Amino acid sequence: MTMITATRGPVPGDISNVPLRRTETGTPSCRTAFSRQSKTRWSDYASSNLIANSQEDPMMPQTRPSMTVVIPAHNEELGLARLLPRLLTLADPGEFRVIVVCNGCTDASATEAGKHGPDVEVVTLPAPSKAAALAAGGAMVRDFPVAFVDADVSLDARALRALVRRVTLEGFLAAAPERHLVRDQVSLSARWYYDIWERLPQVRSGLFGRGVIVLSESGYRRVAGMPHFISDDLAYSEAFEAQERTIAVDSTVSVWPARTWRSLLQRRIRVVQGVQELGAAGRVSPSSSTRPIDLLRIVAAAPSMALRLPLFLVTTALVRVRVRLGAPAKGVWLRDETSRIA
Template sequence: MTSIVIPAHNEGQVIGRLLDSLLVEAAPDEIDIVVVCNGCTDDTAQVAALRGSAVRVLESPVPSKHAALRLGDEHARGFPRVYVDADVVLATSDVRALTAALGDPAGVLATAPERELPLTGCAWRVRAYYRVWQRLPAVREGLFGRGVIAVSEAGYRRLAALPPLMADDLAASLAFAPDERRVVREARVVVHPPRTWPDLIRRRVRAATSTTQLEQQQQQTPGDAPAPTARTSKADLGKLLRADPRLIPAVLVFLAAAVTARRQSRKAVTAQDFGTWLRDESSRQG
């Protein structure tokens, strides 16, 4: 049986659409869904419980995604295991495609779906930013930024050994070598982007802060090989522009967002504050 663990902090507005999408095609006893409501002050638990016995709801007073994932693991019944953010939309058919790829004899330990970003209604600078972001090699090939990662039992042991980090999805992606992870083209997840420039910047500040935390952790455990990274280089942007010079305005917007986020993240990094979660509310609105 495939277990799906969904950490949820105040996701009452959106978790219903995810659960409905997962349940509509599911056969009896095909999937085991565990929703872990962590530090919620809204109706997340009640909304999830309305889906009936197919969804088991746990509640924790601690508003921690890492703690919620581990609590969900304690109650999950089987493997493969799929971790899903509450604010995305994923169907059972996509779960099937993700878990099928984990049985590949090539030794794939972790999979994630292709992402779909509905940008209608987003500010023009947000659309410009994602026009570049979606083309970056690390973004196309990595498992992060999708809100979904599926692992085999061996892959789960790799994730369970990771320390609690703000950049949990990036750390999870980098925990697997390129030949151990796969983006499954037959599976898709809808990831709702921020609609406004300030909300995009909040997301990027969080990303810049959490990436720095991950790099600090990597420096504490040095190895013979350079630590893997997903940072965007000048070479990455240069290659995009050579391939399509029409991207120049979008690249300028991308750089503006990156510089702004890096500057605003300095205070948190200096204070070693890796627990303040700058949340984008615009993507959670109907």
């Protein structure tokens, strides 16, 4: 396959000084599409959907994919080894064009991605930056709908097709799957927190926290020019009115939550920081906040949640105190390592 590599580290969001080179590896039957354009930003690529020097391998089938799948990956060798086989096993040849954007990887993420056939293209960026990875993948999109998929989740082709139907046949601009939290090895305190969290109305209806968002071409155009935010999935969710987005009940994604209460705290700090950032930019609606009435309704509907509510409230209060005191966000990707595959 053909891998595309940025040979010098970019300033996040700017590729004006980043020459890209092709590195041949594995089978030569992979489509490629990317090149350097001087004085052009990643966001300009994403918003205008420019594809420079696009090349099609004559050995490849010329049928167009039904959609594009963009997977940003930072040290996700094991996650990709789980996600890609499940995603592609039931897919028809050429049905999905999968673009894996490895950024700042020190493991074998790119090599792992390259093992999964000609429908997978690999882009490597030298610096870890999810914003740059999303924009680089977005710059290569030419077939819609487009799915943005986190490398540490798992879903199959049927789940993805169900989301495609929502944005092609039913007219939604954005769609996401039902969320299945995999609670193996998750501590009791973390499980109790998630028991409440999953029942919150904004968590049930929002596109965020699922690791998968599918956009129609019009939906993509709406978000392509947005600035980068810590909570990119919440920003995408808030970009659409309730009637413009949907959660597909016939599509499910497996998501691995934080395994310990301590790692849950760190993850929630990031979320609150992201919400505050969006709020300061005027990009978050009041309905995205948890209200006391929401918690009362959860307990009324499921009385067993009353035992879990104090832990949820203590966790929420502690997170807010930590954020108010200026808790640092750890790492460029700001992610929880306990939810990764051991």
